[in-house]
Amino acid sequence: MLQRSVFFLSDRTGITAExxxxxxxxxxxxxxxxxxxxxxxxxxxxxxxxxxxxxTIAKQEGQPSLVFSTLLDPVILASVRQADCYLIDFFESCLGVLETALQQSPVRIPGRSHILGQDASYFRRIAAIQYALNSDDGSNSKILADADVILVGVSRSGKTPVCVYLALQYGVLAANYPFTPEDMGVVRLPSLLQPLREKLFGLTLSTSRLQAVRVERYPGSHYASFVECQRELQWQNELYQQFNIPFIDTTGVSIEEISASIINRMRLERRLYGT
Amino acid sequence: MLQRSVFFLSDRTGITAExxxxxxxxxxxxxxxxxxxxxxxxxxxxxxxxxxxxxTIAKQEGQPSLVFSTLLDPVILASVRQADCYLIDFFESCLGVLETALQQSPVRIPGRSHILGQDASYFRRIAAIQYALNSDDGSNSKILADADVILVGVSRSGKTPVCVYLALQYGVLAANYPFTPEDMGVVRLPSLLQPLREKLFGLTLSTSRLQAVRVERYPGSHYASFVECQRELQWQNELYQQFNIPFIDTTGVSIEEISASIINRMRLERRLYGT
Known part of the structure; x- marks a missing residue:
């Protein structure tokens, strides 16, 4: 396979450049x-x-590297421009249109992208993360009642990472209710969830994927057997259908994509950046 | 204050555009x-x-809105271009240079930015998040020993959100050890941490900020009093100095910025995206 070197340069965190x-x-x-x-x-x-x-690397590899930059300092930028590279200068590429649109010059101050917002937004985000952690076992009805959204699914269906991401990226209060074998007698909503039906969003995944994740955790257990995974998923998917719970199949889907889908489909309000 | 409408358009999650x-x-x-x-x-x-x-909004506001786009479909893009807006097309602005550099055409397939990587990377990330949650009380020496980095600081100094962000964004195993009043007799490292000195990274913050965060949680308590916050921070900051623990003052600094600083200063390896 072809190899190319890529650099990510930034005055600050590098998150935008990356x-x-x-x-x-x-x-x-x-x-x-x-x-x-x-x-x-x-x-x-x-x-x-x-x-x-x-x-040095351009010389070794016999071709210029790619350089992604969110540098703002014109002196620093000028010297990077002299290097043996293809420069993709994010701000340069985009600030022009904005300057025209807004009829105003950019301030060109680094480190603003991830500066702390207003206090309200800061507390909101911290609170949302704390909420995701506190509600992680899903057994407290008072906590569940505060949720913007409650992710449901069998054990190891990937609810926790998505809750955490929803908190961090969107400031949303996302709780997490794992279906347990005790829930799975008949196809009905666990009683804790019955008053909260509109907040439910289901995760599902393929049997083999679920099994792989469970084996990673408890190899050789009944819990990680194909037949048990299949049984639980079958119950769960019937529940989603019968109670019209919106859901997503997360097999091969990233945490970001699952989270953005939930925001979109549940029409959740973003609570960060004063939005 | 001036008001302007901004749109974020995407074929997929919208995270890059945002x-x-x-x-x-x-x-x-x-x-x-x-x-x-x-x-x-x-x-x-x-x-x-x-x-x-x-x-409609352009008409109401008497001026075109800004539109940030990561749309890739040329037909969709062409129709957006007809709208009454200033379009900042991220892919268009940057793909040209890349095409030249790589002498290869982009595939123009949406949804690749947050596609699931290789299985190893997926498991790594999930494991890192799980690790951050499991290690959240900092009392288990076996868990602490596995850490890539151990964040230390007094209660409510903001360790947990940073651990979670380090896991999500970088796949790093970040543990979390809260200094308790019991640790604070003399200025010495809690015994659990003594064998792990090279992994420690300290958080600190201003007394008034710490107090504000604690008051939010337990208003009127001794724990949230100015004098107690001051006492704990003083002990902690002496510890950082005496044991040469690198630290950051998080007052007014975002979770992203704190996390990126830690990655940078501790020279931690990123464990996602095969990097």
Whole structure:
């Protein structure tokens, strides 16, 4: 497979540069990316060090590397531009249109993307994360009543990571109710959930995927057997259908994608960035 | 304050469009943004609906809205281009340079940014989140020994959200040890932490900030009093100094920024995206 070196340069966290670069790279197949991260580039010495590395690697590989940048300092940018690379300068590519649209110059101050918002937003986010952790066993009806959304599904269907992501990314209060074998006599909603039907969102996944995840945790157990996984999923999926619970099959779907789908389909309000 | 409407359009999750758009908007001061989100735009009907909204709002506000897009479908893009808006097309702005650099055409397939990576990466991330939750009380020496990094700090110094973010964003195993009043007789490392000194990273914050967070939780308690917060922080900061524990003052710093600093200063390896 072809190999190419890629650099992610930033004055600050590098999160924006990495998000952009990663998105773009997925659009090119058949190349193995060797990734180099350089965040908090806030001194001439650090910048020179990274430029030397870019040039050295270009020489070794016989071709210029790709460089994704969210650098804002014009002096630093000018020196990076001299390096042996293809520069994808995020701010340069996009600020022009905005300047025209807003008839206003950008402030060009680094580190604003992930600056702390208003206090309300900060507390909201911390509270949402704490909520996701506290509600992780799903057994407290008072906690469940506060939820913006309650993720349901059998054990190891991936509810917890999605709850945590919903809290972090969107500030949403996401609770988590795991169906247990005790719930699975007849196909009916566990009593705790009955008054909360509109908040429920189901996760499901393929039997073999569920089994793989459970085997990872308790190899050789009945809990991780194919037949038990199949039985639980069958009960669960009948429940979703019978009670019209919206659900998503998470097999092969990332946490981000599952979370964004839930926000979208449950029409949940985002609670961060004053939105 | 000036108001402007902003749209975030995407074929899929919208996370890339939102992250990049948010970064750009922070570079313009004095404007209040009215944000409209439209993700999973995968049908002609949905696209027409959003174009109508863009045009209606432009008419109401007497000026075109801003539109951030990570749409890839050329037909959909062409119709958005006809709307009354300033379009910031992230892929269009950047794919050109990449095409030249790589001498290869992009595949233009939506939804690849947050696609599920290899199984190893998926399990790693889930395991890291689970680890952050399991290690949240910091009392288990076996769990602590597995950590890539152990965040230390007084109660409510913000360790948990950072651990969770480190897990989600970087796949790093981040544990969490809260200093308790019992630790605070003399200035010495709690015995659990003594063999793990190289993994420690400290959080600190201003007394008034800590007090605000504690009051939010237990108003009127001794725990939330200014004098108690001051006493604990003083002990903690002496400890950081005496044992050369790297630390960050998180007052007014976002979870992303704290996390990226830790990755950077502890030289932690990213464990996602095969990096």
């Amino acid at each position: 998000t952009l670069g990663h998105s773009l790279l997925t659009q090119f197949d058949g190349i193995e990316w060797k990734k180099h991260y350089a965040s908090f580039l806030d001194s001439a010495a650090k910048v020179q060090e990274i430029i030397d590395r870019i040039n | 992250t990049l758009g948010h970064s750009l908007l922070t570079q313009f001061d004095g404007i209040e943004w009215k944000k409209h989100y439209a993700s999973f735009l995968d049908s002609a009907a949905k696209v027409q609906e959003i174009i109508d909204r863009i045009n």
